[in-house]
Amino acid sequence: MSDFTSAKIELIFPHPFLRHTWSDSAALNAELRRAILAEERRSVGSKKSNSGGWHSDAGQLEFCGAAGRTILDRAAQLTNHATTQVFQGYGHEAQSFGWTVQAWANVNRQGNFNRVHNHPGSTWSGTYYIDTGMAEGRHETTPLSLFDPCQARASTFFPSTVPNFIYIAPEPGLMVLFPSYIQHMVTPHKGSEIRISIAFNLRKEPFP
Numbered sequence: 001m002s003d004f005t006s007a008k009i010e011l012i013f014p015h016p017f018l019r020h021t022w023s024d025s026a027a028l029n030a031e032l033r034r035a036i037l038a039e040e041r042r043s044v045g046s047k048k049s050n051s052g053g054w055h056s057d058a059g060q061l062e063f064c065g066a067a068g069r070t071i072l073d074r075a076a077q078l079t080n081h082a083t084t085q086v087f088q089g090y091g092h093e094a095q096s097f098g099w100t101v102q103a104w105a106n107v108n109r110q111g112n113f114n115r116v117h118n119h120p121g122s123t124w125s126g127t128y129y130i131d132t133g134m135a136e137g138r139h140e141t142t143p144l145s146l147f148d149p150c151q152a153r154a155s156t157f158f159p160s161t162v163p164n165f166i167y168i169a170p171e172p173g174l175m176v177l178f179p180s181y182i183q184h185m186v187t188p189h190k191g192s193e194i195r196i197s198i199a200f201n202l203r204k205e206p207f208p
Contacts, residue, residue: 013150015178015182016082017146018085018176018178019168020078021171021174022173026172029130029131031064032064032067032068032071033130033131035064036130036196036198038063039056039064040054043057045057048117050106050108050112050113052109052113053107053112053189054106054107055105056104056105056106057104058102059102059103061105061198064105068103072103075126075128075175075177075200076101078126079126083097100202100203100205100207102122102203103198103201104200105196105198105199106195106197106199107196108186108196109133109194110190111188111189112189113187113188113189117184117185118180118181120180121203122202122203123202123207123208124177124180124201124202125177125199125200125201125202126176126200126202127144127200128174128175128197129171129173129175130198131193131196132172132195133192133196134190134193135191135192135193141190141191142188142189142191143170144176144185145166145168145184145187146184149181170195
């Protein structure tokens with residue numbers, strides 16, 4: 001029999017994903033929560049992927065003031081860091097890009113959810129979590145679900161072994177980042193409190 005010691009499985013066509021928890025975010029999150037719930041009372045918002053709940057109009061989080069600008073700055077920092085890692089992972093020198101940024105707030109109460117969708121026309125998409133909406137002491141959560149964009153693989157290549165989705169458990173201060181083509185959803189909110197997050201897109205200029 002041949003010696004297969006040097007024959008190692010390599011994972012090809014990977015999809016980048018990055019998560020980072022910003023420390024010392026309690027005061028920032030309290031201000032974001034106040035501003036978002038005030039805007040929810042003022043504005044009917046938009047109907048996008050949300051079934052129930054509230055989705056603010058997309059923009060620059062102007063209604064959040066300085067706290068909104070902080071989130072946009074954090075999103076840009078994390079995106080630059082992730083982009084550098086992608087380029088280096090493929091053996092290229094890191095590059096600086098201009099980014100067009102859009103962001104919006106999501107407010108989900110019990111039973112509200114976001115249908116499966118992606119964000120075409122952007123490069124990166126991400127979410128920042130302000131409040132999980134779960135009562136203190138409860139360990140279950142309302143996750144973000146990300147799906148393998150290659151459905152042929154999901155249905156034909158060892159489907160009981162190779163996962164075709166992942167769950168991301170939210171926590172206050174957590175920011176996640178993934179390619180905008182990744183399909184994702186939020187399952188019906190289980191909590192008795194309000195689940196609050198900020199979603200954002202960053203589009204490389206010139207695009208693509």
